[in-house]
Amino acid sequence: MAADNDLPTNYDVIVIGTGMTESILAAAASRVGKQVLHIDSNEYYGGLWASFNLENLNKWLVDCEKNENPSSDPDDPDCDVKINNGEDFVLLKNQTSHVSNINQKWHIPKKSYENKVEQWSRKSQTSHEEEDIDVVEDAESNSSKENTTRTHTNSESEKMPSIQFTRNSNWTQEDIMREYRRFNIDLAPKLLFARGSLVELLISSNIARYTEFHAVTRVLTWLDGELNVVPCSRADVFATRHVSVVEKRMLMKLLTGCMDSENLMQEFQGFDSKTFLDYLKSKRLTAHLLHYVLYAIAMGTDDTPCMEGVERTQRFLNSLGRYGNTPFLWPMYGAGELPQAFCRLCAVFGGTYCLQHPAKALLVADDRCVGVVSCGQRLVADHVVMSISQAPSNYLDETPSNGISRAVFITNKSIMPSEKEPLTFLQFPPGPNHPNPITVIEVGPSTHACPKGLFLVHMTCKQSKTAKEDLQEIAENLLTLDEVNPSDYDITTGTQSTQTVKQESNAASSEVAGGKGDETATVRTKPQVFWSMYFNCLETSKSSLSASVPENLHLCSGPDLELDFEFSVQQAEKIFKQMYPDLEFLPRAPDPEEIVIEGDTSEGNDQQEANMFEVDEEDSQATN
């Protein structure tokens, strides 16, 4: 096979790995006419930035575990590559070497026991789902299983909160695995600020045509033991019942103050060395407002410096009003689509793509990378771009010690059900048992993150212990993590919760026990977790490189802790400027209408044929 796979050997740039920063660089180099080879040892795009369906996620987990005990292959064709005198053979690491503490678990039975009613209901659901792949139909999005819900109402209960005898938590592992293709589970879930640098880059480079987004529908916060909607537009502020009229004025005044660049110096005089919390306190905000602004809007902590808090508040406010009710966008099919969009552009401009093509080693001589050893070939380029995760340890000043804790849950409903399918961003404020804020993103079927009737909850925070230790306790505030026994599948009771999810200790256990009827009717139930996964990943955005890095080797960080892709975009641009100081970074790619094909006599570049997307951009700007 090796012969079939042989690649041309000379390039301007070789990019190893298809993570976000690497992919942006591949696109940027190709766009300005450089010959680019982009390879990845995996059979999928994205590396640690990938989104997987459930089956591929399982494969990834197996790979990660294998990596913990690497085995050497004596038949490795790379042993045949000729090394010249004076060249160092620098072995590269496996991409998954930065992943640890994997903990995956099912919370539901493997199979359901025989039950005719159930079989019937599964069947009716399947036929329902065949109409799928569309962009959500309004009300039914929350749970397609509502089809199979039997509501028992008698004259008495009509006045009371309705009690439903529902089968909507009776998914089995087999049911879920049958739908494995409908999952897109992110390793590095991130939102885009509507006016953040990635959105601007996608638009200015015309790469936006490969991507689709959903606007995040709400920003929640955790306040006094329950979930609260953070008002984030003027309309929100005035619509919310949780904020008094006086508070509304206060909040608007504060936010306007943060945005008033002319008087910024004056407003924040004396707060240079103080915290944002100090500033907010000086404004005599009520406890609620202070919480909204500090933890949700500025996504800060009690220690966030004042000016950083102001900047973060500005960033949030600046992104409001562009695409929806909140400042955030979520990529359809998961964040793993984004590196691929850049790869597509690279390929369109002539870049060569080869997955399942590992780079074994670098050949280094005189402080330059003179070759990449890959699949028995010696590949040569002026510049080599690679992820830090594959770099040998001595290329970093110190072993990366920062880490990210991640958790993913498959659940049966939203943490706070709403009329239309919600897409939620929740920044869980730091607390006594968790010093760092926790980012929670909940996505539903309309984003193609999961099948109908299910939700995915992503949690991310700075690592202090293992991912499970860092996140499980907080997860239990929002979700029921208990295992469901087959016997619980007979009939469970549930109530329709509409607004807030009230937290009551042990609510979960009494709920699952079922049959308690009226008692549980007053308890709003948390989503049941069907499957959970925890893992840790090194955070390399702050790693400093050592002097041993060859001058033409450019190392890219893995996923960072920040919510947006800001860091990757900036890093890619910075590296590109080092590689090609005189060339433009991702100039706009022409629309198909603008390309003159040889022999085509119709008008070319100047033709301003209205592109459907552009028309809309103008529209949207006009409405702003």
Place this chain on the structure above:
Amino acid sequence: MEDYKFLFKVVLVGNAGVGKTCLVRRFTQGLFPPGQGATIGVDFMIKTVEIDGEKVKLQIWDTAGQERFRSITQSYYRSAHALILVYDISCQPTFDCLPDWLREIEEYASNKVLRILVGNKMDREDREIPMHVGEDFAQRHDMYFLETSAKEAENVEKLFMEIAAELMEQAKSKELPRYDTNSPTINGRTTTIGDSNCCSKMS
């Protein structure tokens, strides 16, 4: 707004060298063969056709060479309305690879995508795959089938016109996945507050 009633995304897949780009070029520009290197920077081609007096705009996407080492981005398949799987009737290996392509299609494309199997280069005298073998394969996998020649302009127009007609038919009976039909109205719209059900297309 442009003058068309429907917009459909059609993507082509199949081994390198089966003539995908030639089919697109023949249809959109009436050219054969496409000049070498001309594909650089070309993402998709557009042609507006008329079916029953209604304008239908086809956005035809090529693989950008990523098929060469089996490295097509998944996002290529997303939101496609029709998918043309191409093999070369004079090259057995390109036919033998069809199951691999189908697996990839199943994995990433909508299960309602219109699928068409195309045996290209029907002008070639050194045929290796009899027409009925292609037909059988298409039938077994629930696909439409057509043999074409981009070189002789044989059946190329027919291929795309039939796709356009079929998609229009489906769109009218609302069987079609509805992504693209939605997007023009929602791009970056800010007026519909809290509308969770629309996806935003930027740019």
